[in-house]
Amino acid sequence: MYNKTIAELAQGLRSGEFSSVELTAAFLDRIKQHSGLNAYISVTEDLALQQAKAADARLANGDAELLTGIPIAQKDIFCTEGVKTTCGSLMLDNFIAPYNATVVEKFNHAGAVMLGKLNMDEFAMGSSNETSYYGAVKNPWNINTVPGGSSGGTAAAVAARLAVCATGTDTGGSIRQPAALCGITGLKPTYGRVSRYGMIAYASSLDQGGPMTRSAEDAAIMLQTMAGFDDKDSTSVDTQVPDYSAGLNNRLDGLKIGLPKEFFGEGLNSEVAATLETAIDEYRKLGAMVTEISMPTLKLAIPAYYVIAPAECSANLSRFDGVRFGYRCENPADLSDLYTRSRGEGFGKEVKRRILMGTYALSAGYYDAYYIKAQKIRRLISEDFKKALSEVDVIMGPVTPSTAFGIGEKIGNPIEMYLSDIYTIAINLAGVPAMSIPAGFAQGLPVGLQIIGNYFAEDRLLNIAHQYQQVTDWHQQAPTGF
Amino acid sequence: MNSQWETVIGLEIHAQLATQSKIFSGASTAYGAEPNTQACAVDLGLPGVLPVLNEEAVRMAVIFGMAIEAHIAPYSVFARKNYFYPDLPKGYQISQMELPIVGIGHLDIDVDGETKRIGITRAHLEEDAGKSLHANFHGLTGIDLNRAGTPLLEIVSEPEMSSAKEAVAYMRKMHELVRYLGICDGNMQEGSFRCDANVSVRPKGQKEFGTRAEIKNINSFKFVEKAINHEIERQIELIESGGKVVQETRLYDADKDETRSMRSKEEANDYRYFPDPDLLPVLIDEDFKAQIKARLPELPQAKKQRFKADYNLDDESATILTASRQLADYFETVVKESGSEARICANWITGDLLAALNKADLDISGSPVSHKRLAGLLKRISDDTISGKIGKQVFEELWQGTATADEIIDAKGLKQITDTGAIEAIIDKIIADNPGQVEQYRSGKDKVFGFFVGQVMKEMQGKANPGEVNKMLKAKLQ
Numbered sequence: 001m002y003n004k005t006i007a008e009l010a011q012g013l014r015s016g017e018f019s020s021v022e023l024t025a026a027f028l029d030r031i032k033q034h035s036g037l038n039a040y041i042s043v044t045e046d047l048a049l050q051q052a053k054a055a056d057a058r059l060a061n062g063d064a065e066l067l068t069g070i071p072i073a074q075k076d077i078f079c080t081e082g083v084k085t086t087c088g089s090l091m092l093d094n095f096i097a098p099y100n101a102t103v104v105e106k107f108n109h110a111g112a113v114m115l116g117k118l119n120m121d122e123f124a125m126g127s128s129n130e131t132s133y134y135g136a137v138k139n140p141w142n143i144n145t146v147p148g149g150s151s152g153g154t155a156a157a158v159a160a161r162l163a164v165c166a167t168g169t170d171t172g173g174s175i176r177q178p179a180a181l182c183g184i185t186g187l188k189p190t191y192g193r194v195s196r197y198g199m200i201a202y203a204s205s206l207d208q209g210g211p212m213t214r215s216a217e218d219a220a221i222m223l224q225t226m227a228g229f230d231d232k233d234s235t236s237v238d239t240q241v242p243d244y245s246a247g248l249n250n251r252l253d254g255l256k257i258g259l260p261k262e263f264f265g266e267g268l269n270s271e272v273a274a275t276l277e278t279a280i281d282e283y284r285k286l287g288a289m290v291t292e293i294s295m296p297t298l299k300l301a302i303p304a305y306y307v308i309a310p311a312e313c314s315a316n317l318s319r320f321d322g323v324r325f326g327y328r329c330e331n332p333a334d335l336s337d338l339y340t341r342s343r344g345e346g347f348g349k350e351v352k353r354r355i356l357m358g359t360y361a362l363s364a365g366y367y368d369a370y371y372i373k374a375q376k377i378r379r380l381i382s383e384d385f386k387k388a389l390s391e392v393d394v395i396m397g398p399v400t401p402s403t404a405f406g407i408g409e410k411i412g413n414p415i416e417m418y419l420s421d422i423y424t425i426a427i428n429l430a431g432v433p434a435m436s437i438p439a440g441f442a443q444g445l446p447v448g449l450q451i452i453g454n455y456f457a458e459d460r461l462l463n464i465a466h467q468y469q470q471v472t473d474w475h476q477q478a479p480t481g482f
Numbered sequence: 483m484n485s486q487w488e489t490v491i492g493l494e495i496h497a498q499l500a501t502q503s504k505i506f507s508g509a510s511t512a513y514g515a516e517p518n519t520q521a522c523a524v525d526l527g528l529p530g531v532l533p534v535l536n537e538e539a540v541r542m543a544v545i546f547g548m549a550i551e552a553h554i555a556p557y558s559v560f561a562r563k564n565y566f567y568p569d570l571p572k573g574y575q576i577s578q579m580e581l582p583i584v585g586i587g588h589l590d591i592d593v594d595g596e597t598k599r600i601g602i603t604r605a606h607l608e609e610d611a612g613k614s615l616h617a618n619f620h621g622l623t624g625i626d627l628n629r630a631g632t633p634l635l636e637i638v639s640e641p642e643m644s645s646a647k648e649a650v651a652y653m654r655k656m657h658e659l660v661r662y663l664g665i666c667d668g669n670m671q672e673g674s675f676r677c678d679a680n681v682s683v684r685p686k687g688q689k690e691f692g693t694r695a696e697i698k699n700i701n702s703f704k705f706v707e708k709a710i711n712h713e714i715e716r717q718i719e720l721i722e723s724g725g726k727v728v729q730e731t732r733l734y735d736a737d738k739d740e741t742r743s744m745r746s747k748e749e750a751n752d753y754r755y756f757p758d759p760d761l762l763p764v765l766i767d768e769d770f771k772a773q774i775k776a777r778l779p780e781l782p783q784a785k786k787q788r789f790k791a792d793y794n795l796d797d798e799s800a801t802i803l804t805a806s807r808q809l810a811d812y813f814e815t816v817v818k819e820s821g822s823e824a825r826i827c828a829n830w831i832t833g834d835l836l837a838a839l840n841k842a843d844l845d846i847s848g849s850p851v852s853h854k855r856l857a858g859l860l861k862r863i864s865d866d867t868i869s870g871k872i873g874k875q876v877f878e879e880l881w882q883g884t885a886t887a888d889e890i891i892d893a894k895g896l897k898q899i900t901d902t903g904a905i906e907a908i909i910d911k912i913i914a915d916n917p918g919q920v921e922q923y924r925s926g927k928d929k930v931f932g933f934f935v936g937q938v939m940k941e942m943q944g945k946a947n948p949g950e951v952n953k954m955l956k957a958k959l960q
Contacts (some may be wrong), residue, residue: 079530099523100599101530103747200528205759233532312759315562319527323625326529339566341544362564362754371756 001026002161003478006070006218009164013059013069020059020069024113025051027071031115034482039140039147039157041076042084043116051113058111066221068111073163075154076117077124078104078209079198087200088120088132088150091320091327091346101198102230103167103209110225115163119153122348123317124174126150126204127420129433130411131350138413139182140405140479141445145404148178154212156180160482165213165222168480171206173399173424176436179212180399180448183438185465185475186212187219190456191431192237194223195230201316203309204235208429215475216437216465220244223458242459248466253287255464258392260295263423269402269443276398278451279439279468284394286467293392297384300377302418303424307361307374308429313351314358320342320346359446378429385430385452394464395452399436403445421451433458435464438474446474487683489714490691491649492641495656496634497666498541498610498674505609505633506576508531513672517615517626525631527571532760535560539633540764542665543583543607544774546635549781550665552587554771558605560761567627569612577636582606583764589639589659589782591651595804600652601640608634627707629673635665641680641691646710651705653677657703661808662782675850676701681713682727687704692717693727697734697741709734713741785810789839793824795819809846819857822864830860834877851880859887869948872896900947902954905938908960909951914938923959934959 001009012018030043048071055069079085079097083103086092107114129137129152137187140160147156151168155178158166168175170188179186187210191421194209201207211222214354224245229238257280264273279288322328322342329341347355361370388395400420403421410417427434432455439449449468453461469475504511507524510742524531528647559581562574584605588599612627636657657675660666668675677948697713700706712734717727731750741913775827780788782804789800789810803813809831817827835856839849859880863873891897899905912934913920923930934939938951 079528085529087529095529097530098528170830193667197532200529202762203759232534235532235759280519311756315564315574315756317571318564319529319565321566321568321573323568324526324571335568359754359785362756364752367754367756 002164003476005215006066006164006221007479009070010066010068013055015066016387020052020055020394021049021070022049023069023232024071024115027115027163030160034140034160034162037140037143037156037159037160037162038135038192039119039137039153039162040073040116041088041119041132041134041153044083044114047083048113048115049109051108055111055113067107067225069113070164071113071115071116072191072222073115073118073154073157073166073222074107075120075167075169076102076442077120077169077200078167079200080104080114080117083117083232085117085200085467086132086134087124088122089347089351090133093133093327095326096197099198101383102195102232104198106225106228107203112225117293118151118166120353121150121152121174123200123206123313124150124169124171125313125350125354127173127177128407128410129153129178130407131348136407139185139404139445140482141386144406145445146181146291146409147431148175148181148400148404150178151186151212155184155186157180158173158182158184158212158214159479161478165211165218165281167209167226168212169202169207169209170416170428171208171309172360173421174290175210175212176399176422176424176434176448176450180450181404181435181446183446183448183474183477183479184212184214185216185219185435185437185469186210186437187223187425187435187458187461188433189223190237190433191428192235193433193458194226195228195233195236197230198233201312202214203312203315204316205312206209206305206309208428216435216462216469217245217248219435219465220248222461223462227458229464237456240462244459244462247459247463250463250467251287252283252464252467255283255286255288255394256392257288257290258281258293258395259451260293260298260388260395260397261287262295263397267419267422268398269442269472272398272402275440275442275447276396276449279472280396282468282471286471291392293388295384295388295393295395295426297377297380298426301381301429302422303372304377304381304429305425306357306418307370308378310354310356310358311361311371311426312358314355314362317347317351317355333358350414358398381426381438382430385432389432389454393453394461397450397452399448399450403442411451431455433461435461435465437468438477440474486686487714487718487760488642488686490641490682490684490694491645492644492680493639493643493649493652494680495637495639495653496678497637497656497660499539499633499635499665500667501538501542501633503535503536504631505536505539505607507631509631511632513669513831515628517624517628521612521627521630525571527573528771533576533758535764536633539607539765540583542633542663543605543635544667544766544771544777546637546660546885547584547587547924548771548775548778549659550584550587550589550605552605553585554766555581555583555585555764556708557581557765558583558606558764558766560758560764561755562758563608563755565751565753567611568623569614569627569630571612571627571630571741574742575611576761578606578756579610579724581763582916583766589652589655591655593648593651598648600648603638605635606638608636610634630638639716641682646707646714649679649710649811650707651707654703658782658805663779664807670701673701674755677706677708679710679713681710681717682814683714683717683721683954686805693729695727695729695741696731698731698744700734705734705736708739709738712739716741719866722857730735738848739763740787770886779807789813795825795828799825799828801822801830802836807846812846815853816857816860819854820860820864822857822860826864827860830856834874838881851877855880855886862887862891866900866947868896868898869944872898872944898947899942900950902949902950905942905946905950905954908938909934909954910944911959912941920959921937931955
């Protein structure tokens with residue numbers, strides 16, 4: 001049952017093969033059974049069964065939608081009314097959100113069942129899920145390796161079949177990198193495609209929520225529910241949402257794929273490179289034309305990102321001050337003590353590091369040298385993408401330089417950790433959509449292929465991913481024991 | 483004041499915009515609700531919430547910009563001003579820094595009969611913070627976030643005022659303007675209109691500015707004058723006794739009538755402004771401006787000129803009548819409804835009505851005599867039903883009660899007598915009764931004429947038509 005696609009499950013619910021309550025109970029059992037992965041921060045069992053019951057009633061009434069009764073899970077960055085929303089931090093360990101994020105509201109409206117809230121790097125800052133206050137998440141393909149981050153809980157849960165599908169968020173690769181390391185399908189939509197309202201902000205100009213699923217077909221269904229203009233989010237874009245499933249079966253004859261030479265140079269693991277070569281050959285067989293392109297500004301993405309994202313986060317995280325909600329230190333002596341200790345004790349190391357970097361970059365005397373310069377680089381990168389995507393339909397490349405690394409291997413070396421996002425970060429700076437799809441294995445661990453498209457071309461990306469998944473079965477493989 | 487020194491003053495005025503809802507949320511801006519009942523998730527700065535700009539606030543800022551003939555920025559940007567304070571929920575204030583919505587403009591002020599043009603550097607939109615309540619919370623500080631997110635327009639002047647008097651004139655003129663435009667209720671007690679003053683002194687003739695001190699949060703015209711004068715004296719005394727003014731922020735204590743230091747330049751915050759990534763740039767096109775221009779009310783200066791030209795008013799009356807939009811509207815309605823000569827309407831309003839309102843500490847919107855009732859009275863004066871003198875008596879009655887002028891005239895029998903027969907009989911009687919005065923008049927003592935008029939009016943209880951009485955008396959006494 002837990003290996004079925006959303007469409008198959010929807011069919012099973014309608015044919016009476018199983019009820020949503022039964023389906024939900026089965027997933028809740030699996031979550032308990034595999035709690036060692038530490039994928040969930042909260043399991044909302046009572047709420048899930050309640051929602052499943054309501055879904056069964058809707059199914060019986062015949063007014064169900066495709067996602068009605070389907071057990072999903074939310075990254076714990078999305079506010080869920082009446083449910084603890086921690087963002088992976090001690091700072092919000094006691095925070096029960098009083099409202100629903102727009103994305104959560106949309107899934108509720110569709111009748112999806114929420115199994116719980118998924119583990120993540122603290123405030124989405126991390127590439128290994130090791131910065132979570134709730135502990136590291138284990139990669140189901142090898143429990144000694146990381147699942148990636150920051151949406152590591154989501155990737156592990158979907159790969160281990162502890163939810164049919166789940167939400168992630170991507171600021172610098174946080175959907176695509178864990179999707180690649182856990183062998184699932186992840187889509188970071190165009191900036192502005194999915195509402196950010198109720199999604200706890202890390203770097204507002206880069207954050208974007210998206211689906212993490214086992215297949216492109218499921219991702220299309222999930223994105224259909226998540227996408228759309230929201231008047232509560234000024235940066236959400238008011239353009240029409242296409243039918244993402246409609247074009248999945250379009251043929252790829254004549255598709256122009258560009259491979260930036262900067263993506264395949266030094267630093268890329270040779271086995272990963274070879275795996276990607278094979279995947280790209282598959283596209284050639286599907287009728288695509290592959291050309292090498294050059295995007296010279298890509299190498300500037302990491303430094304620009306590590307100015308812009310920390311700068312924004314330094315302000316975004318100021319509201320966590322111990323005054324109105326969240327963690328407050330014991331017996332503060334005065335206001336300054338309240339601030340200093342609440343924030344000093346409530347935030348973890350990586351979060352503090354980024355707040356300090358951002359504060360520094362915005363300080364008088366440094367602003368022009370860092371923030372303004374980074375914004376200029378950001379514009380150049382966007383121009384590079386626009387130019388490339390006027391010459392080719394999509395850009396393909398690696399998602400990560402290597403397969404999943406060991407737990408504890410990079411956590412002591414922030415620079416090395418930051419470099420694991422080298423292929424994903426530029427996409428967020430440009431704001432274009434990108435996917436990671438399973439493309440094979442290296443050293444027994446999943447390898448992801450990244451597909452980058454033009455603004456609002458999610459439908460095209462899903463089509464390209466789906467066609468590949470019609471001729472390969474990497475996305476259907478499950479880790480041993482799951 | 484010591485004449486070797488001259489003063490340089492610039493003002494930053496914070497005008498709370500009279501929008502229904504907050505600048506970035508849908509919560510109400512009404513004043514005086516129970517603490518924290520008008521603060522929604524956005525105002526509380528809960529995790530995950532986002533600001534959405536209230537278009538009405540933008541409209542009001544543009545209205546203001548047009549009124550001071552300023553450049554309206556086609557592209558302006560909201561920025562985050564970062565600092566920690568318990569009543570600042572997000573740990574930053576959304577404001578505008580590099581690209582404000584309103585650029586360079588000006589405002590003309592009148593001081594001692596001279597008009598002076600004060601430059602306005604800029605005006606920008608921002609959100610207000612909440613309030614910290616230090617009273618009675620078991621030794622803790624209470625936070626009320628009802629005010630958090632209320633839209634403010636910060637209006638920054640050039641340092642072009644040279645006395646406290648000019649500063650007060652500027653502040654008053656600005657106060658008058660924002661209320662005229664309907665963009666701020668101007669309520670200073672509630673903090674809807676308040677200012678910070680930048681004050682420095684320099685030896686007369688020196689070009690460079692002296693070091694300035696900023697006096698924060700002054701919320702009355704009286705305090706602005708006192709605070710600035712106090713600060714000027716303090717700076718001069720300091721320099722003359724060999725000291726140096728330091729750049730700092732000072733707080734005016736109205737109780738003690740002194741300013742005291744809050745923080746020095748060294749302690750000043752680095753606000754780390756940067757563009758707010760949650761908000762798009764504000765784009766203002768020609769269409770938007772044209773729509774607003776069409777809605778723009780007539781401005782005080784233009785209205786004053788029109789009143790002088792169209793109604794033939796003197797400068798003083800026109801100034802008084804255009805001091806507020808409500809008063810100007812009242813005047814124009816009275817002229818229209820009464821059909822009386824505008825100058826007479828103006829005299830009644832600037833004289834009897836305003837005197838009564840001042841005495842009762844009311845403004846025109848609270849006047850017990852509506853424009854309709856005053857027009858009713860003036861109509862009866864101009865059609866000679868009653869004399870101006872009787873009119874004063876009727877006005878008293880209008881002020882006290884609710885009856886119309888006609889009802890009062892009827893009930894009290896105040897109608898003017900124009901029946902020449904009745905007047906003639908009385909005149910004949912008065913002439914017969916006072917042969918001595920008749921003799922005096924006829925021998926050339928013109929002054930005695932007034933005596934006869936008085937006697938006739940007295941006999942007729944003031945109701946005789948004075949014109950008629952004059953004419954007939956003159957004929958009979960020949």
